[in-house]
Each structure stands twice: as C-alpha cells, then as structure tokens.
Amino acid sequence: MEEFATGGSTPNQPVLLAATNQHYEIKAEQLWTDNNAIADVLASGTPVTIIIGPRGTATGNPKYTFSNCILNQFDLKWDAKSAVSNSFSAKAASVTVGNF
Numbered sequence: 001m002e003e004f005a006t007g008g009s010t011p012n013q014p015v016l017l018a019a020t021n022q023h024y025e026i027k028a029e030q031l032w033t034d035n036n037a038i039a040d041v042l043a044s045g046t047p048v049t050i051i052i053g054p055r056g057t058a059t060g061n062p063k064y065t066f067s068n069c070i071l072n073q074f075d076l077k078w079d080a081k082s083a084v085s086n087s088f089s090a091k092a093a094s095v096t097v098g099n100f
Contacts, residue, residue, distance in 0.1 A: 029087040066092035
C-alpha cells in the first residue's frame with residue numbers, strides 16, 4: 001500500500017501525483033555515502049532531485065534527472081574491508097532524459 005498526502009494545487013489528489021497523475025520509481029546503489037545523502041534521508045518527506053549518470057559525467061553521456069523525489073528506503077552498508085555503500089529507492093514526480 002502506498003500513502004500520499006492530499007492537497008496541493010489539485011484538491012483531493014495525491015500531492016506527488018497531482019501534476020501528471022503518475023510517478024516514477026527509482027532504485028539505485030552508490031559505492032560511497034556522503035553527508036548530503038544522509039541529510040536528505042533524515043529530512044523525511046522533503047523532495048530532492050536525483051541525477052543518474054550510468055556511464056559517468058563526461059560530455060555526451062546519458063543523464064537521467066528525477067525531480068521532486070521522495071526517498072522511501074535507504075540502506076547503509078559497510079563490509080570487513082571498510083567499503084561503505086548505500087542503496088535507496090524513491091518516487092519521483094517527473095523524469096528528464098538528456099545528456100551531460
């Protein structure tokens with residue numbers, strides 16, 4: 001079951017879905033974690049923008065921008081060799097496909 005707040009510019013419609021009546025789910029893993037990612041998770045319910053560059057950020061490479069994301073899952077892991085990683089999932093109100 002998914003829960004969304006109602007209100008916004010369209011009464012009686014979920015805020016996350018109000019603009020397009022749809023949402024996009026993203027799941028990803030990072031090899032490192034910085035304080036910004038942890039702060040975004042702690043600011044529960046605050047929309048963030050997530051940019052994914054599957055081939056890096058060199059000019060011309062694909063770029064996926066997920067806007068107005070609500071983070072709904074975050075796992076922090078570290079192994080015996082002290083490698084730190086995290087995985088997360090979020091729901092976005094819109095996605096833009098482009099290039100760096």
